[in-house]
Amino acid sequence: MLTGFPNYPTGQVSEGYRVRRHTTERVDGVDVHRVALYASHDASTLKRMMNYGSFGVSAMVSGGAALRGLDALWVNYSPITVAGAQLVARHAFGVPSVVHVLDLWPDTLFAGGFASEGRAGRVLAAGLERWCRSMYGSASSVAYISPSVGETLEGRGVPRHKLHYVPMWADEGIFRPGGTSMRKTFGIDDDAIVLLYAGAMGEAQGLESLIEACRQISDPRFVCLMAGSGVTEAALRAQAEGLSNVRFIGRVTQDEMTDLMATADVNFVGLRSHALSHLTMPSKTQATLAAGKPLIVAAEGDVAGVVSASGAGFLARPGDVGSIAAAILAALGLGRPGLAPLGDRARAFYDSTFSVREGVARVEALLTDAAESGPRVSAGNLIHSTTQR
Structure with missing residues (x-):
């Protein structure tokens, strides 16, 4: 090499x-x-x-x-x-x-x-x-x-x-089914439904739309964990002030990622519309599938095609707060037992494709x-x- x-x-x-x-x-x-x-x-x-x-x-x-x-x-x-x-x-x-x-x-x-x-x-x-x-x-x-x-x-x-x-x-030694949930560490109830965003917090991800979508969710079971850092982190934290269902946990080490993925019921992948968005495949897509977790994808093009082909998640329009909120509500409607089979589909699709x-x-x-x-x-x-x- x-x-x-x-x-x-x-x-x-x-x-x-x-x-x-x-x-x-x-x-x-x-x-x-x-x-x-x-x-x-x-x-x-x-x-x-x-x-x-x-x-x-x-x-x-x-x-x-x-x-x-x-x-x-x-x-x-x-x-x-x-x-x-x-x-x-x-x-x-x-x-x-x-x-x-x-x-x-x-x-x-x-x-x-x-x-x-x-x-x-x-x-x-x-x-x-x-x-x-x-x-x-x-x-x-x-x-x-x-x-x-x-x-x-x-x-x-x-x-x-x-x-x-x-x-x-993905790194299959880290992103895999299993791991030990960190819910006790974060003070999250066992019956809560956790949406996880883990990755860079930059302009390309369009995460301000996710924060506003969380503002529309009143279901007491819902918790959104935001892990990572980036140039928009401070603005996102300020935007989320007063929201009890959004928690920022900062950067997480690679050694902790298996357990963090085990904490979540569904993962978020966002990609703002731009000239390359239709052909961009964020690496967190493969990581989520490998961990056996469903996805909520607010993006267009190839990454949206993964959700459609795998049947392992929910699609939303990028930048559309109402559409993202509707996808979250659809996940909440299934509950933890209903989301688990989508996770199985995610891992099966990863094994055969990625x-x-x-x-x-x-x-x-x-x-x-x-x-x-x-x-x-x-x-x-x-x-x-x-x-x-």
Whole structure:
């Protein structure tokens, strides 16, 4: 694996590491090559671009040699600055690659506010699109994580035979049925019906509509837990003042997530309408399904399609307070016994669609095809990944 020094999600290099040009360690039997990067995950556009760019240059210059002699390379495409290392591997060493599109570029750059519209933006977008096409063109196959992304890529000229649906999975050691409810910790009655939102609190999630929907719910059994942090957290806390059915519990460690999921009866996924919302698949979708919990989804596009296909939840219109409140009331109408079978459907759908077993099998098949059809350099080094984390 070729990667950077661990710094996600805090933007601070993890304890026990210091940034150097290149180090190698062995983790779980895998040789991990780490190269220098500028560690940052804050809201600064400049710092985020420095983070993306520094890893891209280091991976190509300091880490390129680690890619020599591979049979196939799996490229974690986000951000697209990893293209340098991919192209070195392909054109200098003859290593075929599988590009896995986790975020659609250049769309993500503009939707996230990292680049502006206008003439300069159009010039930048055109350059980035050519960059992306070079990645697609040099790859043996291009994997995508939601159906609409595949349709978009095909519309941009990626040949249909190169495109393969490979959705991402959850951390199944954490997000799984079971766990010990934390209701006593939070002072929540056993007969309460708990709606959980766990994740980033930013503009994209549209959580102010959830708070207002909770204001419309008078059922004494209802409790909404808000776990996480982000740029809108303070505003959301202020908006929820005086609401007895909304509780903010701050950030929760990964080790506590299994028990927090066990506390909930249904989970909320929100996504404000924007240019990319129809093809965005928030990772909390897979996490909720893996934990065997029903969903209330206030979003459009592919994530809404998951609810419809799985039969494991309730749909609401994004930003529509009345629609979200109606979905909450529908969940309350089923009660805890009625919600449990929806949780079973959620886990069954996860196992058949999103699981590690399914996803890894698809990735391995693509890597094997790439290795068999591409230049044969050596044997025994099939799966390597290029990523910045």
